Amino acid sequence: MLSQIALLIRKDFVIDWRLKHPFTGILLYIASTIYTVYLSFDAVVTPAVWSSLFWIILLFIATTALAKSFIQEERRHLYYYFTIKPNILILSKLIYSFIYLSSIGLFGLLIYIVLIGQPEFSLGLFLANFFNGVLGLSVAFTMIASLAVHTAQKGNMMAILGFPVILPILLLTISNSRRIVEGGVWEEISSFSLILTSVNVIIVVLTLILFPYSWKS
Amino acid sequence: MKYLIRLSLWKKIIIGLLYYTVIVALISVFARSYVVGLFVFLGLVPPSVWLAMEGLSYLLKSNWWRWLVVCLLIYTVVGGLLFSVPRLPILNETIRNLHFHVPMWFGMIFLFTASVIQAVKYLATGNGQYDLIGVRLAEVGLFFGILGLLTGMIWANFTWGSPWSGDPKQNSAAIGMLIYLAYFVLRGSISDEQMRARISAVYNIFAFAALIPLLFILPRLTDSLHPGNGGNPGFNSYDLDSQLRLVFYPAVLGWTLLGFWIATVKIRISKIEKTREDV
Structure with a gap:
C-alpha cells in the first residue's frame, strides 16, 4: 500500500516536472498577484493587513492550483478504477497537494517578504501556523476538486463550493497569523492552533471516508 | 487499514464521531469555552437522528402532531x-424576540442534521428516495436560516443600532447560508440524476462538518454582542422564575416541528411529481 502511494505521488511529480507549464504558471500567477498588491498598496502596510492579505492571496492561488488535481486525471479515470483502491488514490493526492501548495506558498512568502517587507515576528511560529493552514487548504480543496470535476462549470465550482467550506479554517489561520505577526508568543495561539489542527483532522478523516463515494461513477 | 475500508458507512461515521469527540476532549483541557459549543451540538444530535431515521416516516403518516404544532404556535x-418579561436595560421589550428568533436556529440545525443523515442513508443504500427527502429538508433548513437572520437583523436594529454589526454569530450564520446555497448551485450544475444525488450527498456531509465549528465553536472563542456572550447577561442569569422558559421551550418545539411539517408537505409534492414524471 505504501509503495502504491509513493508511486502515485512520484507519478504526479513526474507529470508536473515534465509539463512544467502548470507549475511555473502558478508561480508566475502568485508572483504577479503579489506585484499587483505591491503596486496598489504604496503606503505602509500594517501587520494585521500584511498577514490577512497573504492568506487571501494564498486562498485564490489554492483554488486555481488544486483544481487541476482531478481534472488532469480524467483520461486515466477508468484505469485507476480497476487498478487501485480509492483510499490509496486520495491519500496520495492529499500528500501531493500538500507538498505542492506549501512549496508554492513558501515561494509566495519569499516574494511577499522581499516586495512588501516583513514585520517583526517569530518566523518559526509563523511557519508552523503556515503549514497548519496550508494542510487545511490543500485537503479541503482537493476534496472539492474531486466533486467539482463532475460538474458542468469546473472552474467556477471550485470557488463556489470551496470558499464556504474553507472559511472556518481560513478564519482560524488568519487570526492566528495576525497574533503572531503582531508579536504574539506560543501561549497566545496554542488553543486556536489545536482547534485548527482538530478541524484539519476532521476534514482529512471525512475526505478519506467520503472520497470513495464521489469517485465511483 | 484494510479492515477500516471494509467497514460499513455507518460504522465509519461512528468511528469518525468518536475520533472527533476524543480530539475535542483533549482540546477542551486547553480551551474551556470550546466544551460548551460541543455539548450544545451533541445534545442536538440524538433528536435529529431520531427525526431523520424513524420520526420522519412517522411524521409523514400521522396527523395529530400538526394540531400540536398549531396549539404550540x-x-x-x-x-x-403578552406574558410579563424581565425588565432589562437596552433589551426592554425586544427580549420577546427570544421566542421568534432563537427557535429558527434550532429548527435550522435540526433540519440540516436530518438532511445530512438522509445523505448518509443515500450513500449507504443508493435509494433515490433519501436524496429527495434530504434536499427538501435542506431547503426548509435554509429557509429557517434566512428567517433567523432576518428576525435577528430587525432585532439588532433596535438594540445594537444597526442591522449588521459583523458580530461573530451573524458572520457564522451568513457563511452557513452560503454553504447551503452552494449545495443548491452544485445540484443545479450536474445533469445526471444519480451523479447529482451522490455528489451533492458527499458535499452535504462535508460542508456540514465545516458548519459545526462555524456555528458552535468559533463564535464562543471571540466576544459576541449577543445576550449571554462576552459579558452580556443571557436569559439563564436573570430569568430566575422561568417566565421566559415557559414560552421558550414550547416555542422551540413548535417552530422546529413546523419546519418538519413544511418539509413533509414538500416531500409529498415532490414524490407525486416524480411519479408523474416516471409515468
Whole structure:
C-alpha cells in the first residue's frame, strides 16, 4: 500500500516536472498577484493587513492550483478504477497537494517578504501556523476538486463550493497569523492552533471516508 | 487499514464521531469555552437522528402532531407577546424576540442534521428516495436560516443600532447560508440524476462538518454582542422564575416541528411529481 502511494505521488511529480507549464504558471500567477498588491498598496502596510492579505492571496492561488488535481486525471479515470483502491488514490493526492501548495506558498512568502517587507515576528511560529493552514487548504480543496470535476462549470465550482467550506479554517489561520505577526508568543495561539489542527483532522478523516463515494461513477 | 475500508458507512461515521469527540476532549483541557459549543451540538444530535431515521416516516403518516404544532404556535405568539418579561436595560421589550428568533436556529440545525443523515442513508443504500427527502429538508433548513437572520437583523436594529454589526454569530450564520446555497448551485450544475444525488450527498456531509465549528465553536472563542456572550447577561442569569422558559421551550418545539411539517408537505409534492414524471 505504501509503495502504491509513493508511486502515485512520484507519478504526479513526474507529470508536473515534465509539463512544467502548470507549475511555473502558478508561480508566475502568485508572483504577479503579489506585484499587483505591491503596486496598489504604496503606503505602509500594517501587520494585521500584511498577514490577512497573504492568506487571501494564498486562498485564490489554492483554488486555481488544486483544481487541476482531478481534472488532469480524467483520461486515466477508468484505469485507476480497476487498478487501485480509492483510499490509496486520495491519500496520495492529499500528500501531493500538500507538498505542492506549501512549496508554492513558501515561494509566495519569499516574494511577499522581499516586495512588501516583513514585520517583526517569530518566523518559526509563523511557519508552523503556515503549514497548519496550508494542510487545511490543500485537503479541503482537493476534496472539492474531486466533486467539482463532475460538474458542468469546473472552474467556477471550485470557488463556489470551496470558499464556504474553507472559511472556518481560513478564519482560524488568519487570526492566528495576525497574533503572531503582531508579536504574539506560543501561549497566545496554542488553543486556536489545536482547534485548527482538530478541524484539519476532521476534514482529512471525512475526505478519506467520503472520497470513495464521489469517485465511483 | 484494510479492515477500516471494509467497514460499513455507518460504522465509519461512528468511528469518525468518536475520533472527533476524543480530539475535542483533549482540546477542551486547553480551551474551556470550546466544551460548551460541543455539548450544545451533541445534545442536538440524538433528536435529529431520531427525526431523520424513524420520526420522519412517522411524521409523514400521522396527523395529530400538526394540531400540536398549531396549539404550540398559537401559545407562543399569544404568550410570547403578552406574558410579563424581565425588565432589562437596552433589551426592554425586544427580549420577546427570544421566542421568534432563537427557535429558527434550532429548527435550522435540526433540519440540516436530518438532511445530512438522509445523505448518509443515500450513500449507504443508493435509494433515490433519501436524496429527495434530504434536499427538501435542506431547503426548509435554509429557509429557517434566512428567517433567523432576518428576525435577528430587525432585532439588532433596535438594540445594537444597526442591522449588521459583523458580530461573530451573524458572520457564522451568513457563511452557513452560503454553504447551503452552494449545495443548491452544485445540484443545479450536474445533469445526471444519480451523479447529482451522490455528489451533492458527499458535499452535504462535508460542508456540514465545516458548519459545526462555524456555528458552535468559533463564535464562543471571540466576544459576541449577543445576550449571554462576552459579558452580556443571557436569559439563564436573570430569568430566575422561568417566565421566559415557559414560552421558550414550547416555542422551540413548535417552530422546529413546523419546519418538519413544511418539509413533509414538500416531500409529498415532490414524490407525486416524480411519479408523474416516471409515468
